[in-house]
Amino acid sequence: MKITRVEAIPVWYEPSDEYHALFGSKKKAGTMVHAREGWFANIRYKENVFVKVHTDEGIVGWGEACAHPVTSETQAGIVSTVELFGRTILGRDPFQIGAIHAALDHLFLQGNAGARCAIDIALYDIMGKAAGQPIYNLLGGAFQTTFGQLATMPRAAPKRMAEHAVALLDKGYTCFEPKMTGHLESLDADADRLEAIIEAVPRRALVIGDPNQTWGTAKDTIELLLRRFPGVANLAVEQPVMYHDMNGLAAITRAVPHKVVADEAIQNLQTMITIASRRIADMVSLKLGKCGGFYKALQMLRIAEAAGLPVRVDWTQGSSLLDTATGHLHAAVRLVACDPGMDYQLRIKDKPIAEGGAMVKKGKVVMPGAPGLGLTVDEKLVKRLSQRR
Secondary structure, three states: OOEEEEEEEEEEEOEOHHHHHHHOOOOOOOOOOOOOHHHHOOOOOEEEEEEEEEEOOOOOEEEEEEOEHHHOEOHHHHHHHHHHHHHHHOOOOOOOHHHHHHHHHOOOOOOOHHHHHHHHHHHHHHHHHHHOOEHHHHOOOOOOOEEOEEEEEOOOOHHHHHHHHHHHHHOOEEEEEEEOOHHHOOHHHHHHHHHHHHHHOOOOOOEEEEOOOOOOOHHHHHHHHHHHOOOOOOEEEEOOOOOOOHHHHHHHHHHOOOEEEEOOOOOOHHHHHHHHHHOOOOEEEEOHHHHOOHHHHHHHHHHHHHOOOOEEEOOOOOOHHHHHHHHHHHHOOOOEOOOOOOOHHHHEOOOOEEEEOOEEEOOEEEOOOOOEOOEEEOHHHHHHHHOOO
16 A cells, blocks of 8 residues: 555634633633633634545545644644655555654654644554554554543633533543643632632542643742642642753652643653653643654653553544544553543534544543544535635
């Protein structure tokens, strides 16, 4: 089997009310609900890119890339990079996935993880279809194919966030990631919101405060956690300091009893090795779009597990295609830190997946057993979304 064509199809999604609540669109002037509002808020459309990979045997694979500040990618940049990557891999066998990634590495094109991710997902979709296996079986097999979900929660008044958490529990969500804004308001304001959620949910439910690197110094974080949350076992904090402050993250991990999660600090395989070998965090957060797809995400996952670090798989912002891909990766996790983030599709009104994919049944995510991603793309809708602007 040979790759004969790689298409990059830009799409424009209409954001939903869930999107506006999380990212700060239409909020009261002068307030802040998310640390990355400058990128996400007040947009008309969410910009992504679909990738369609053709083969000489007629098997087609689909992937999706997200324009996102974490990978420093814009939609236009993703399209150009996918076209370059596509020319590089033409004529190759999709099953030679290691050699394909090596060829892309040798372009010395730093970053561009989202573009690489979309191609990687499409290639795994092809391999799964050709082998008659779901993608999680290509990743070593599934440790779980039915599981709950993590809820990413928009920032609001403490009482409102507590009520939101209770409502999410009733929908089957098992863990919660409220967004924080740190010194953009105050650390104690963030703590008030965390405290309200913790008091409202069962002790078995993990609450992960996510400041998105805005809690200042390691000393700031340590002081807050020890003062406001002594003895709270179900609280974790995700990436409170800047991504490059490995020493600061390690200092927090050593100083507090709460779980410390590395997220933005994980830039590539080398940073994962550093985090795992030096025990810089207690948990790691993996996103397909930031890892560059399944191939390298699986390497990072196994490095973490070999060091005894539990793994949380989080969403890559896109349609049900990316949420389903996230579920395939989570299915292959052995040391599960918590259930995955898989509901970004609620943040967009458009539904470009015609059938299949990960389904929520009685509050639980059920992964498809069909080959590849296990879904069918609505190509007519994708074409319309590509013509929206």
